[in-house]
Amino acid sequence: EAGVxxxxxxxxxxxxxxxxxxxxxxxxxxxxxxxxxxxxxEIKFLLxxxxxxxxxxxxxxxxxxxxxxxxGTYSTLKVQPAELEDSGVYxxxxxxxxxxxxxxxxxxxxTVL
Amino acid sequence: AQKVTQAxxxxxxxxxxxxxxxxxxxxxDTTYYLFWYKQPPSGELVFLIRRNxxxxxxxxxxxxxxxxxxxxxxxxxxITASQVVDSAVYFCALSGFNKFYFGSGTKLNVKP
Numbered sequence: 629e630a631g632v633x634x635x636x637x638x639x640x641x642x643x644x645x646x647x648x649x650x651x652x653x654x655x656x657x658x659x660x661x662x663x664x665x666x667x668x669x670e671i672k673f674l675l676x677x678x679x680x681x682x683x684x685x686x687x688x689x690x691x692x693x694x695x696x697x698x699x700g701t702y703s704t705l706k707v708q709p710a711e712l713e714d715s716g717v718y719x720x721x722x723x724x725x726x727x728x729x730x731x732x733x734x735x736x737x738x739t740v741l
Numbered sequence: 742a743q744k745v746t747q748a749x750x751x752x753x754x755x756x757x758x759x760x761x762x763x764x765x766x767x768x769x770d771t772t773y774y775l776f777w778y779k780q781p782p783s784g785e786l787v788f789l790i791r792r793n794x795x796x797x798x799x800x801x802x803x804x805x806x807x808x809x810x811x812x813x814x815x816x817x818x819x820i821t822a823s824q825v826v827d828s829a830v831y832f833c834a835l836s837g838f839n840k841f842y843f844g845s846g847t848k849l850n851v852k853p
Contacts, residue, residue: 661841663841663843670845671834671841672843684840687840719786726836729776729791732788733785734783735784735785
């Protein structure tokens with residue numbers, strides 16, 4: 629069974645540009661989560677989808693971040709326009725149900741110059 | 742408030758030593774889950790264990806063991822006879838309703 633996949637693995641952009649991160653969860657997992665880890669800090673929750681609906685987006689830092697999950701399958705996280713403080717590793721995770729272990733993707737390392 | 746504290750930023754041990762990674766959590770939920778994840782140098786987060794709030798039994802899996810104590814809100818992780826391959830960042834996490842709260846991680850260096 630394929631795990632959670634994320635694309636790209638690494639993205640380097642300039643301040644003011646737009647970047648879109650993609651996450652493909654494990655097949656059959658209705659719950660999809662986005663997290664971010666800024667260098668040396670804790671991994672912070674961004675938002676949670678149940679199928680195509682946003683269950684909780686309280687962790688989204690500001691309106692420059694937009695997450696979508698079309699058809700309840702893969703999800704995208706768009707940052708527009710990117711700022712220096714957006715640099716970090718963005719993790720996606722999926723689970724079958726709340727409380728179950730979340731399976732994480734390898735992360736996308738975003739560097740904003 | 743929900744919070745996970747891993748006070749140990751970095752630990753270095755010599756191979757075959759035992760090491761304990763501390764995790765203290767705060768929650769007002771009566772039902773919650775606790776987790777440990779390992780992040781090796783390759784970067785992915787690898788699930789190690791899940792414990793629900795009603796199960797305070799300690800667990801042992803090979804060289805790994807976990808001590809869950811609700812009285813002190815702690816969920817500590819011990820590696821017995823550490824090996825170089827155990828070198829990684831270890832994260833403790835608390836699952837409240839729909840959210841995971843991670844600690845800041847403890848970097849473990851196991852030297853040969």
